[in-house]
Each structure stands twice: as C-alpha cells, then as structure tokens.
Amino acid sequence: MAQSFTQEYLQIPAVTRAYTTACVLTTAAVQLEFITPFQLYFNPDLIFKRYQLWRLITNFLFFGPLGFSFLFNMIFLYRYCRMLEEGSFRGRTADFVFMFLFGGVLMTLFGLFASLFFLGQAFTIMLVYVWSRRNPYVRMNFFGLLNFQAPFLPWVLMGFSLLLGNSIVIDLLGIGVGHIYFFLEDVFPNQPGGKKLLVTPGILKAIFDAPExxxxxxxxxxxxxxxxxxxxxxxxxxxxxxxxxxxxxxxxPDQNEQQQR
Incomplete structure (x- = not known):
C-alpha cells in the first residue's frame, strides 16, 4: 500500500506536488506546535525592518488549523492547480511557475496596504478563476445544490465563504489578481494592436523546461x-x-609483373 501511495504521489505534476505538500507540512508543523502562526503571517514591519523574509512565502502556505475550512481549501487547491498544470500549462512548467510568481507579487503588494495576514486562500481563488475562464463551457455542480458553468465558480465560492461568516476581501483579491493575469495573458495579446506583456524569464525556462x-x-x-x-x-x-x-x-605488386620487370 505504501508503494502504491508513493507511485500515486510521484505522478502528481511537480509544481502542484511541491505546493500542496508545503501547505500540508506547514499546517502539520503548526498542529504539532513546532511553529506557531505568529511566525508565519504576513507583516510588512517584520519583513522589511527585521528581515524576516520567510514570511513572504509562509503566509501563502498556512490555511488555518485542521478542520473543514482547511480540507475545503486543500481540495480546491489540489484539484484546480493540478488541472491547470496538466491542461493549459502542460509542458510549460516555467510559464506555470511564472504565473505563481506574478500572482504572489501582486497579492503581496496589495497586502502592504491592507490588513491581510494569510494569502493562501486568495491564491487558491486565483487558480480557480484562471481555470474557469479557460474552460468556459464546463458544467459545474456545487454540492448537488447548484448547476452552473465554470466562469461562475469563483463567485459561488465567494458566496459560500460569505455564508460561513468569512470576509470576502480575500476572495475578491484572488478574483482580481486572476482576472489581471487572464486579461494580460489570454485577452490583450489577441486584440488588435495588442501584444504579449507577460514573458517568462529565460532563467525559469532554463531551470524548469527541458531543452527543445x-x-x-x-x-x-x-x-x-x-x-x-x-x-x-x-x-x-x-x-x-x-x-x-x-x-x-x-x-x-603482382609476381608476374615483378618477373617481367
């Protein structure tokens, strides 16, 4: 059974495997009290004045204590991150990593002006938004209650979060950043006079993509x-x-020829 689990785990695309594993391990470390959420949350003063730079990453890895909210976020994160990596980003790992960096930087810049402590949920909504816009004709079913097409999924998730009593600022941030990426990557380059503005750096291609x-x-x-x-x-x-x-x-030389000579 352990061997079967290992095989299934290794079949997960690299970026999805790395990100979901980091999120699970971070939550496990908090549950086991090796670390506390106070060492992980986004705090500009601690980042730039005390140089606790790890907070720029760890605030995307913690989704709260074990419970329904954590499992809900993990399921959506794993599902839509994997579908993107195996779908529109298949064979383009460097471009997928660049989307991660682009989204993370925009959310961090917004976090500088808002009291946001953890941005992992916003990042998940961004992934869901990009997938939903690239698959507009897929029919969705939400807990057997709602039937709708994929582009409405981020808004349904935001409504569900509101019903649970959570702030919708995080969800709106994820939707906003996801729309910016989708517009710059898929819409603007195909318009008259438009051009591709998001170009993956060569160093990422050298690291993550196999040479052509x-x-x-x-x-x-x-x-x-x-x-x-x-x-x-x-x-x-x-x-x-x-x-x-x-x-x-x-x-x-032939012997007859030698005798003649």
Missing part, C-alpha cells in the same frame, strides 16, 4: 554513412596494417 530539440537537425541515414561497421572497420584495419609496416594485399 533543434528542428533543423536531420541525422543522415546509416546507408549514407557506410553503415555502422562497414567502412569504419575496414578503414581501421587498413590503418592498423599500415602502422605495423605491412602492406595491404591489394597494394602488393
């Missing part, structure tokens, strides 16, 4: 090269004979 094969490379068939052994073997034998001071049989 040269389309102009066309190796010659073996027949044109004389085969794998023919030619190369004979040439090697001829060179070896010459190096030993022996003449190749075809280079020895």
């Amino acid at each position: 094969e040269d389309p102009n490379y066309n190796p010659l068939p073996e027949e044109q090269l004389g085969g794998p052994t023919q030619g190369a073997g004979e040439e090697g034998e001829q060179r070896a004979d010459n190096a030993g001071g022996q003449e190749h049989p075809q280079d020895q």
Whole structure:
C-alpha cells in the first residue's frame, strides 16, 4: 500500500506536488506546535525592518488549523492547480511557475496596504478563476445544490465563504489578481494592436523546461554513412596494417609483373 501511495504521489505534476505538500507540512508543523502562526503571517514591519523574509512565502502556505475550512481549501487547491498544470500549462512548467510568481507579487503588494495576514486562500481563488475562464463551457455542480458553468465558480465560492461568516476581501483579491493575469495573458495579446506583456524569464525556462530539440537537425541515414561497421572497420584495419609496416594485399605488386620487370 505504501508503494502504491508513493507511485500515486510521484505522478502528481511537480509544481502542484511541491505546493500542496508545503501547505500540508506547514499546517502539520503548526498542529504539532513546532511553529506557531505568529511566525508565519504576513507583516510588512517584520519583513522589511527585521528581515524576516520567510514570511513572504509562509503566509501563502498556512490555511488555518485542521478542520473543514482547511480540507475545503486543500481540495480546491489540489484539484484546480493540478488541472491547470496538466491542461493549459502542460509542458510549460516555467510559464506555470511564472504565473505563481506574478500572482504572489501582486497579492503581496496589495497586502502592504491592507490588513491581510494569510494569502493562501486568495491564491487558491486565483487558480480557480484562471481555470474557469479557460474552460468556459464546463458544467459545474456545487454540492448537488447548484448547476452552473465554470466562469461562475469563483463567485459561488465567494458566496459560500460569505455564508460561513468569512470576509470576502480575500476572495475578491484572488478574483482580481486572476482576472489581471487572464486579461494580460489570454485577452490583450489577441486584440488588435495588442501584444504579449507577460514573458517568462529565460532563467525559469532554463531551470524548469527541458531543452527543445533543434528542428533543423536531420541525422543522415546509416546507408549514407557506410553503415555502422562497414567502412569504419575496414578503414581501421587498413590503418592498423599500415602502422605495423605491412602492406595491404591489394597494394602488393603482382609476381608476374615483378618477373617481367
């Protein structure tokens, strides 16, 4: 069973696996009291005055204590992050990582002017929003109560969060950042006079994407090269004979010709 679980775990796309694992381990560390949420939350004063730079990342990894809210966020995070990575970002890991960085930076900038302590839920909503806009005709069912098309999913989640008594500021932030990314990546470049503004840095492509094969490379068939052994073997034998001071049989003069001389 452990081997089967390991195989299933390794089949998860790399970015989805890394992010969800980091979120689960962070929550487990808090539950086991190795760390506290006070060491993780977003605080500009502690980040820039006391150089606690890890808070720029850890505030995206903690979704609260174990409970319904945590499981709900983990399910949506894993599901839509994986569908994006295996769908529109398939074979484009660097572009997917760049979307993570773009969304994280925008949310952090907004967090500087608002009293937001943890941004993981907003990040999940951003992923859901981008997926929903790229799959507009998919029919959704929410707990068997609502039937709607995918673009309405982020708004349904925001309404559900409101029913649970949570603030909708986080959800609106995720929707806003998701829309900015979707507009700059999918809408604006296809408009008259538009161009692609979000360009993945080369260093990310060098790290996360496999090098592309040269389309102009066309190796010659073996027949044109004389085969794998023919030619190369004979040439090697001829060179070896010459190096030993022996003449190749075809280079020895005919005996009749010597007698005539």
